[in-house]
Amino acid sequence: MMGQQTGLQEKLFYSFNLDDHVPRSHLLRGIDRFFDLGDLRKHLAPFYSHTGRPSIDPELMVRMLIVSYCLGIRSERRLCEEVHLNLAYRWFCRLELDDAVPDHSTFSKNRHGRFRDSEALRHVFEFVLRRCMTEGLVAGEGFAIDASVIKADANRARGIPGTEVTDWHQSDRQSRAVREYLEALEENNPTDDNIPASTESTTPPKNISLTDPAARWTAAPGGPAFYAYSTNYLIDLQAGIIVDVKATPAYRTQEVESAKTMVGRVAQRFDLKPRRLVGDTAYGTGPMLGWMVHEKGIAPHVPVWDKTERKDGTFSIGDFTWDEQANEYRCPEGHALRSDRRAFKNPRTRITKADTIIYRSSQSDCSTCPQKDQCCPNTPTRKIARSIHEAERNVARSIAATPEYRQSRCDRKKVEMLFAHLKCILKLDRLRLRGLSGAQDEFLLAATAQNLRRMAKWLVPSDKKAQEMPA
Known part of the structure; x- marks a missing residue:
C-alpha cells in the first residue's frame, strides 16, 4: 500500500x-x-x-x-x-x-x-x-620537524x-x-636611549x-x-600527534629557529625530551646540529647541509684526511694544510664570520705537486673552509649510515601527511586571518x-x- x-x-x-x-x-x-x-x-x-x-x-x-x-x-x-x-x-x-x-x-x-x-x-x-x-x-622517543x-x-x-x-x-x-x-x-x-638598537644586518x-x-x-x-x-x-613519531606548532613568515631561517623554540617549550611544559629529531636538509646546518648534539643531547636524524662537494672533477674535502691531534688536513699527496704556519704569543681562533676556519696549503708544496691540476688548477694554493661544527656534522653523517636512520626517513612522511591533510581535507591552503x-x-x-x-x-x-x- x-x-x-x-x-x-x-x-x-x-x-x-x-x-x-x-x-x-x-x-x-x-x-x-x-x-x-x-x-x-x-x-x-x-x-x-x-x-x-x-x-x-x-x-x-x-x-x-x-x-x-x-x-x-x-x-x-x-x-x-x-x-x-x-x-x-x-x-x-x-x-x-x-x-x-x-x-x-x-x-x-x-x-x-x-x-x-x-x-x-x-x-x-x-x-x-x-x-x-x-x-x-x-x-616522546622521537620527534619530527618540518614547515609548510x-x-x-x-x-x-x-x-x-x-x-x-x-x-x-x-x-x-x-x-x-x-x-x-x-x-x-x-x-x-x-x-x-638606554637600549641599543639592533645592529644585525638583514x-x-x-x-x-x-x-x-x-x-x-x-x-x-x-x-x-x-x-x-x-x-x-x-x-x-609514534602516532603522528602534533606536540607543538608555531607560525613564522615563510623564511627558511625563521623556520629552522622555530624548531628550537618548540623543542624547548615541549620539554618545559610536558617534560618530553626526544632521543632523536628527524628533519630534512634545512635542519642540517652546522649551528643547528651543534645545538642538537651539544646543548640538547638529541641524535640528529637529518641530512647534513653540505656544499663542499665539487662537480668539476677536482678534489673535494672528502679527498683530504683530517688529523685532529695536529689540527691540519693532509692532501692526497701527503702535504699539510694548516690554519697557522707559525706560533703566536696570543693564540688566534681564526674563526670567520661564517663560523669556519680556513686551512691553507703551502705554495711551495703546491707548485711542485703532480696533482695540482686536479686539486687547485686556478689558484696557487688550496684552501679548505672547515666548519666549527664539523664534529657535529660528522655525528650526523655517522647516524645516516645506520638502519635506524633509514627508518626515520620513512617516519618523516607522517608530518608530510599532516600537511597534506591540513590543505586538502581541512581546506587550510589559504589563511583567513591577517598578521602573525x-x-x-x-x-x-x-x-x-x-x-x-x-x-x-x-x-x-x-x-x-x-x-x-x-x-
Whole structure:
C-alpha cells in the first residue's frame, strides 16, 4: 500500500531527543569523547568583568571553532548557519533546538581581545595534547620537524618593493595587521636611549604587502611568487600527534629557529625530551646540529647541509684526511694544510664570520705537486673552509649510515601527511586571518583539530562495535 504524507503538523507537543538523531559513527561523537573544556572558564575568568550583562559562553565559541576546523568550514558566517541547521553540530556544541546561535562577529571580537590576551587557543591545544599523552599516543622517543607554506590573505598586486620607504602611519594603512607589524619592529629595534638598537644586518624582502606586511614574499613551492606564512609542526613519531606548532613568515631561517623554540617549550611544559629529531636538509646546518648534539643531547636524524662537494672533477674535502691531534688536513699527496704556519704569543681562533676556519696549503708544496691540476688548477694554493661544527656534522653523517636512520626517513612522511591533510581535507591552503598572531590562531586551531581527529580515528571503536555500544 502506497503511503502518503498528510502535510499537516497537527501535533501540539513533540518528544525529541537530540542525541538520538546523531549517528553513533559520526566523527563528532568520537571527538566529543576526548574533548572536555572543564577548566577553560577558570583559565579565562581573569579576563572577564564581574559585573555587566552575561556574555556568550566561551566554551560554546571554542566548540563551534572546533567544528569549523575539524570539518573544513572556512567561513564563520557559514559556520553559524551550519550550526543552526545541523543537528550533529548542535549536539556537539551543547545547543538545544530552540537555543540561539551566536552571531559571527562574536568570534572576531573575542579573538582579538580576551582569547588572544589569555592565549586561550594555546591552552585548548595543550589540553588536547595532554589527553593524547594520557591515551598513550605520545611516546616522546622521537620527534619530527618540518614547515609548510600557507598563502596569506594578501593580494599579490598590492605590495611595494622591500627597499622602498613607505609611511605606515597613514590613516588608510592603519589596519590591525599593520599595527601588529609596526609593534614587532619597535620591539626588535627599540629607540630608547638606554637600549641599543639592533645592529644585525638583514636582507630586506623583495616585496612587502600593504595589507599584511608580516607575510613573506616567496616562490618556494614553485610557480608565481605570493605572500605567505609557514606553519611549523613538531610531531611525535609514534602516532603522528602534533606536540607543538608555531607560525613564522615563510623564511627558511625563521623556520629552522622555530624548531628550537618548540623543542624547548615541549620539554618545559610536558617534560618530553626526544632521543632523536628527524628533519630534512634545512635542519642540517652546522649551528643547528651543534645545538642538537651539544646543548640538547638529541641524535640528529637529518641530512647534513653540505656544499663542499665539487662537480668539476677536482678534489673535494672528502679527498683530504683530517688529523685532529695536529689540527691540519693532509692532501692526497701527503702535504699539510694548516690554519697557522707559525706560533703566536696570543693564540688566534681564526674563526670567520661564517663560523669556519680556513686551512691553507703551502705554495711551495703546491707548485711542485703532480696533482695540482686536479686539486687547485686556478689558484696557487688550496684552501679548505672547515666548519666549527664539523664534529657535529660528522655525528650526523655517522647516524645516516645506520638502519635506524633509514627508518626515520620513512617516519618523516607522517608530518608530510599532516600537511597534506591540513590543505586538502581541512581546506587550510589559504589563511583567513591577517598578521602573525592571526596565522598563529589558525594554525593552533587546525593542529588541535588534527589531534582530535587522530584520537577519534585510533581510539574510537569501529562502526559495527559502535552500533553495539549503549547510548
